[in-house]
Amino acid sequence: MLDVAVVRFPGSNCDFDALRAAERVGANGYFVWHRENHLRGADVVLLPGGFSYGDYLRSGAIARFSPVMQAGRRHAEAGGPVLGICNGFQILCEAHLLPGALMRNAGLTFVSKPVDVIVERADTPFTSAYEANERLRLPVAHGDGRFVATDDTLRELEAESRVVLRYVAASEASPYQPNPNGSANHIAGICNPAGNVVGIMPHPERAADPLLGLGDGAGFFTSFSKATVR
Numbered sequence: 666m667l668d669v670a671v672v673r674f675p676g677s678n679c680d681f682d683a684l685r686a687a688e689r690v691g692a693n694g695y696f697v698w699h700r701e702n703h704l705r706g707a708d709v710v711l712l713p714g715g716f717s718y719g720d721y722l723r724s725g726a727i728a729r730f731s732p733v734m735q736a737g738r739r740h741a742e743a744g745g746p747v748l749g750i751c752n753g754f755q756i757l758c759e760a761h762l763l764p765g766a767l768m769r770n771a772g773l774t775f776v777s778k779p780v781d782v783i784v785e786r787a788d789t790p791f792t793s794a795y796e797a798n799e800r801l802r803l804p805v806a807h808g809d810g811r812f813v814a815t816d817d818t819l820r821e822l823e824a825e826s827r828v829v830l831r832y833v834a835a836s837e838a839s840p841y842q843p844n845p846n847g848s849a850n851h852i853a854g855i856c857n858p859a860g861n862v863v864g865i866m867p868h869p870e871r872a873a874d875p876l877l878g879l880g881d882g883a884g885f886f887t888s889f890s891k892a893t894v895r
Contacts (some may be wrong), residue, residue, distance in 0.1 A: 667889050670707035672737070672753075674699045674728045679714035679750065683872040687711065690886045694752040699731040704754075709746045709790070709889055710737055713754025715805070715867055724767060725755030725810040735761055746790035747862045748885070752867055754854070754864030763855055763864045764822070765814035771847025775808040779879065780845050782853045782867060786829040789860045794884035800833065801881040805845055806876045810866045812855075819849055830854035830865055845854035871877065 673680050673696050680696065686692035687709075697704055697715075705712060717728035728734070735829070741747045741762055749757040757763040763877035770776055779802050783793040795801070814822070823830055834843040844851045845862040846866070854865030869882025 667708045669694045669705055669709045669711060669889065670697045670704045671695070671711045671713055671722075672697050672699060672733055672894035673713075674715070674717035674731060675832070676717045676719050677713050679868065679870060682868075683711045683713040683750065686870040686873040686882075686886045687889070690883075691802040691888060692886075692889055697733060699728065699733045700730040702736055702751070704733070704736045704740055707740065707745070710748070712747070712749040712756055713755055713870070714753060716753030717752055717756065723759070723820040725752060725759040729755045729760040736761065736880055741857070741862050744859065744861055748791050749864040750868060750870065751805075751810070752888070754866055755809065757858075757862065757864045760770070762862050763820045763857060765812055765855070767809050767866070768811045768813050769809055770811050771808070774812050775806075776810065776845045777804070777806040778845065779804050780867060781833050782830040782851075784829070785831055786826060786856060786860070789829060789856055789863050789888075791863050791885045791888050792829060802872070802879060802880050803869055804871045804879065805867050807866060812852045812866070814849060817847070818852065819859070822852070822855055825848065827856050827858065828852055829855070829856050829863055830867065
């Protein structure tokens with residue numbers, strides 16, 4: 666059984682959703698408080714969505730200094746799978762475990778709605794349950810979700826196939842518009858060069874059970890069983 670640590674920061678609000686999604690696929694999920702300096706032997710680490718430290722300075726900018734992030738860095742550098750969702754993605758970028766940054770949405774408004782994405786990397790510990798180019802409908806809920814990076818970084822991400830999710834329109838008639846936040850290259854998620862650290866803006870934990878009306882996010886959690894752990 667995989668041990669899955671869900672890191673809680675002051676202001677996390679998707680922690681229980683992430684924990685239950687992990688437990689639903691048979692993992693042993695447990696919370697780790699941001700002041701702890703170890704992950705208690707976790708195989709997989711989840712950084713859930715929310716508003717760590719109230720986003721008072723910049724989304725994820727304060728959370729990166731929490732003691733638990735040093736343990737998270739050691740876990741990632743040892744090849745351990747790490748998934749950052751929404752605010753977790755912001756934290757991974759602020760901690761320089763992923764490149765780029767998440768800035769204010771292009772429309773300067775908070776966006777909360779389902780969006781359509783394509784899975785461009787189906788070989789990460791969190792996307793192996795999907796097929797390459799598979800279309801998913803997942804909810805987003807963020808005010809600072811616009812992925813930005815230097816031109817060189819964007820070229821590197823594309824050349825190394827490190828874009829994990831990309832916003833798309835399901836059809837010309839789709840009510841869900843592509844790129845809800847103005848992200849460069851329509852990027853909705855990326856990974857590190859090794860592929861074990863993944864950050865995404867959509868919320869798969871909110872679409873991991875058919876009872877919720879969307880089930881496309883379940884694969885991010887069923888992929889755990891296929892992950893190679895330390």
